[in-house]
Ligand SMILES: Nc1ncnc2c1ncn2[C@@H]1O[C@H](COP(=O)(O)OP(=O)(O)OP(=O)(O)O)[C@@H](O)[C@H]1O
């Protein structure tokens with residue numbers, strides 16, 4: 001198996017000086033060709049930033065991204081992105097068919113061929129016969145199918161998806177998940193999908209990367225060895241699924257991910273990032289009320305996040321503290 | 325159930341169109357009655373005005389569909405000036421607005437200047453235009469272009485600036501080349517705002533056409549000032565009414581074009 005994507009030491013910082021915000025810090029991972037990998041992480045941890053760096057939409061402030069060996073600078077040709085917000089991502093002034101044909105407009109593809117391929121890919125996402133409609137005439141789930149079709153029409157080597165199913169209802173979501181897996185297998189594409197939904201990541205993926213809270217760093221890399229054929233009901237009931245989901249959930253709850261600081265040294269001595277100073281001072285000061293002591297750490301994230309983090313970490317705290 | 329609702333809706337729409345025309349007819353009738361009551365040369369009866377208008381417009385030979393000389397020598401040249409200048413202004417304004425809107429710094433430098441230019445009442449500049457372009461169609465075109473350009477420029481800048489970030493990201497991730505960017509992303513996205521500017525400037529174009537013609541002495545404007553100074557008030561009123569009709573017709577035509585071009589907009593639905 002060849003390596004499709006190679007991310008090494010990727011760091012991205014928004015802004016400069018005082019207002020600087022490190023969204024992604026020193027990420028390193030690779031994705032093999034033909035893999036469907038999911039990245040799961042808490043809200044606001046820098047998942048979208050990571051995808052934008054990989055897709056070349058923003059230049060990373062550090063590290064490098066290689067797509068089948070070539071350094072990414074600017075948007076690579078054989079890469080496509082599906083955004084969460086299909087309503088804003090589809091071009092409302094184009095019909096569904098024209099939207100799907102869009103990426104072929106400047107390729108050496110004849111008009112007839114373009115139309116044929118658009119119809120073909122629309123059919124493969126279950127949307128035969130709606131080509132003449134405008135996007136707003138379709139339901140949300142159908143619109144997201146259109147944007148998946150548009151992303152697939154030029155047969156990209158790598159498909160990036162940023163929380164693609166976060167804005168559709170549960171039923172549609174399941175359908176779209178199955179669609180994604182089917183299309184990925186049929187076309188042999190490589191997909192990197194970002195989500196904050198644990199179930200979704202386990203159900204979809206061959207592999208799950210768990211990110212920590214901002215700045216994002218990889219805390220775990222799990223192989224999902226569920227059978228290739230998956231079923232919305234049976235798979236989700238299977239013991240294997242349940243235990244994998246539990247594992248991801250525990251990882252996301254872990255202090256390492258939450259970065260509340262205090263009990264990080266107790267449970268994970270090898271904390272990955274440079275928050276050690278904060279951690280130490282917190283550990284001495286803290287027993288129960290974590291919020292005030294968070295002040296130094298809060299420079300990195302906004303207030304709501306911090307409070308949320310403190311809450312989330314609040315329940316397992318007593319046991320952890322007594323253990324240490 | 326749904327068919328009755330649709331029928332009811334259609335009934336209401338038809339009703340409202342009928343009511344609109346009824347109100348117009350009532351206004352004309354009211355004019356007639358007031359004019360009869362007032363019995364003043366300054367305020368002729370509506371029936372006289374319409375009869376005079378028919379005389380002026382429909383005095384030609386049958387092979388010209390009865391259209392009189394006035395149509396070819398007055399109305400059409402005036403319209404050609406207004407529409408030609410407006411079209412020129414639209415082309416210039418969209419191009420200039422796109423350039424300014426795309427540039428990250430140009431509006432910082434030119435924004436105030438453009439707002440200033442737009443705020444100058446164009447009518448007050450007529451003497452300046454006469455000095456610069458002499459009296460004639462050039463001066464009229466210059467006056468119309470100058471006064472219709474800025475609304476189009478500002479609306480275009482606004483439209484070009486407001487392209488949704490997700491669409492920009494999408495287009496970039498789909499590898500849209502630079503040379504397609506303006507035509508396939510920026511202008512379509514800006515089109516609703518551009519049309520708003522075009523409609524605004526169309527009414528300004530008619531206004532400035534008349535003013536420039538009164539000052540420059542040609543077309544409909546000249547007829548209005550001549551009939552007024554030679555006490556032919558009935559014909560003067562006819563020309564004034566004709567301007568109203570022309571303005572209405574042009575606006576309706578532009579709306580039809582807009583509906584065609586912006587047919588994709590959800591708010592404009594396909595059932596209306
Ligand atoms: N353009 C920007 N300028 C400054 N800060 C930004 C910018 N975009 C994102 N951020 C910050 O970077 C952090 C990560 O943002 P990002 O959108 O990558 O998170 P995310 O994991 O995708 O979140 P979500 O789950 O809500 O989509 C956030 O704290 C956010 O406030």
Ligand SMILES: [Mg+2]
Pocket residue numbers: 047048049162163
């Ligand atoms: Mg995001």
